Amino acid sequence: MINKRLLIKNLLAHNDESSFYDKKRKIDLGSKEGKAKFLKHICALSNSNPKNNSYIVIGAEDESNEITGVDFFDDSKIQNLVNAYLTNPPLIAYENVMFPHLPADKVVGLVSIRPTGEITSLRKNIWKYWGGSIFLRDGSISMPKDFDIEIKDVNSEIVKSIENQSKNNIEYTLDGVIDFINHRHSDLPSHYKVFKEQFVVCWAGLVKHIKGQNYYSRVDIELINEQVRLFYSALDEISIEYNEDSFKIIEYVHLGLNENYKYYPLEEVTISFKENGSYHMDATLIFEPPQFNKRNLYHIYNANNALLDKLKKNIPLSEREERDLEKLPATYLICYLNNFEDAIEKLLESKDFLKQINGDVYQSFKDATRILRKVKYS
Numbered sequence: 273m274i275n276k277r278l279l280i281k282n283l284l285a286h287n288d289e290s291s292f293y294d295k296k297r298k299i300d301l302g303s304k305e306g307k308a309k310f311l312k313h314i315c316a317l318s319n320s321n322p323k324n325n326s327y328i329v330i331g332a333e334d335e336s337n338e339i340t341g342v343d344f345f346d347d348s349k350i351q352n353l354v355n356a357y358l359t360n361p362p363l364i365a366y367e368n369v370m371f372p373h374l375p376a377d378k379v380v381g382l383v384s385i386r387p388t389g390e391i392t393s394l395r396k397n398i399w400k401y402w403g404g405s406i407f408l409r410d411g412s413i414s415m416p417k418d419f420d421i422e423i424k425d426v427n428s429e430i431v432k433s434i435e436n437q438s439k440n441n442i443e444y445t446l447d448g449v450i451d452f453i454n455h456r457h458s459d460l461p462s463h464y465k466v467f468k469e470q471f472v473v474c475w476a477g478l479v480k481h482i483k484g485q486n487y488y489s490r491v492d493i494e495l496i497n498e499q500v501r502l503f504y505s506a507l508d509e510i511s512i513e514y515n516e517d518s519f520k521i522i523e524y525v526h527l528g529l530n531e532n533y534k535y536y537p538l539e540e541v542t543i544s545f546k547e548n549g550s551y552h553m554d555a556t557l558i559f560e561p562p563q564f565n566k567r568n569l570y571h572i573y574n575a576n577n578a579l580l581d582k583l584k585k586n587i588p589l590s591e592r593e594e595r596d597l598e599k600l601p602a603t604y605l606i607c608y609l610n611n612f613e614d615a616i617e618k619l620l621e622s623k624d625f626l627k628q629i630n631g632d633v634y635q636s637f638k639d640a641t642r643i644l645r646k647v648k649y650s
Contacts, residue, residue: 276500283434295332297334307399319409322423327384327385342381352649368381393405406418449474453474470497507635562606600636601622
């Protein structure tokens with residue numbers, strides 16, 4: 273079993289990116305350009321490593337290797353994006369890895385790429401890259417290749433060595449459990465569960481008891497053996513169920529208009545643990561979008577557009593408009609879920625303006641786009 277924090281450290285010890293790993297300060301899967309660049313690197317790394325895993329580390333400075341972290345990213349459907357745009361798509365996993373010096377809401381992203389052994393290419397056009405394009409690594413750069421294309425195994429031995437150096441042991445696991453319960457979450461009720469005498473899942477959060485069911489807020493759930501964060505949210509609520517073989521999370525999101533708010537089930541994630549030291553994570557979208565009166569939504573949509581226009585023109589907002597601005601991302605999301613197709617473009621247009629205002633409004637934007645991403649990929 274690989275300790276993903278150790279793996280990232282060992283990858284970064286190879287100071288320059290190579291043909292088996294890349295590092296990025298951040299990625300942007302919300303734009304066509306960001307998706308295209310991500311797919312280019314996936315394609316190049318898969319083709320240049322036909323016999324071994326390759327990796328992308330996200331949240332590290334390119335020049336200094338300093339680990340700065342990124343937001344928690346829980347898109348379990350990222351494989352769908354890869355499958356839609358690449359022929360012979362590799363298997364992709366995106367994991368959120370904790371580092372002790374980072375703030376509680378920051379992690380390092382680790383993308384693991386498992387190749388098929390066949391040549392991977394773009395299935396269709398995206399951004400400035402043409403369908404049919406093939407990319408390979410030229411040192412630390414992902415480059416297009418038009419002729420004399422041959423995939424060779426040149427990295428399997430060094431990657432195997434790095435992965436072996438990154439294996440977990442009982443000391444790392446015990447240290448991780450103690451750190452989780454006694455230090456990072458000393459202010460919250462914390463729990464742990466051992467599965468198959470090998471896997472340790474820890475979780476912490478504020479508990480509410482409603483009709484015989486426990487619900488958690490301010491939740492952090494981690495697979496300690498691999499130093500991987502499975503779920504993190506300061507706002508949404510979840511329920512947790514487990515038995516000897518699996519651990520199940522149902523996430524609920526708080527949506528509504530005016531005073532009419534309620535929690536809606538969003539996604540069910542089940543982690544199944546095997547006797548052979550492996551596990552499988554299955555995520556199912558169970559979201560039924562709330563439906564509202566179209567006349568009210570037209571009024572809210574137009575008011576949102578007027579607010580956005582004021583932001584673009586740098587016109588000061590009234591106190592009431594500032595209060596409405598806090599709800600702008602969530603109400604654009606609701607409009608989109610009620611068939612206001614242009615609302616998604618308006619929401620994305622608001623990003624840079626909301627980012628400049630304050631953390632709460634921008635966090636609302638990130639929460640709305642996270643829900644949107646899950647719905648679109650599913």
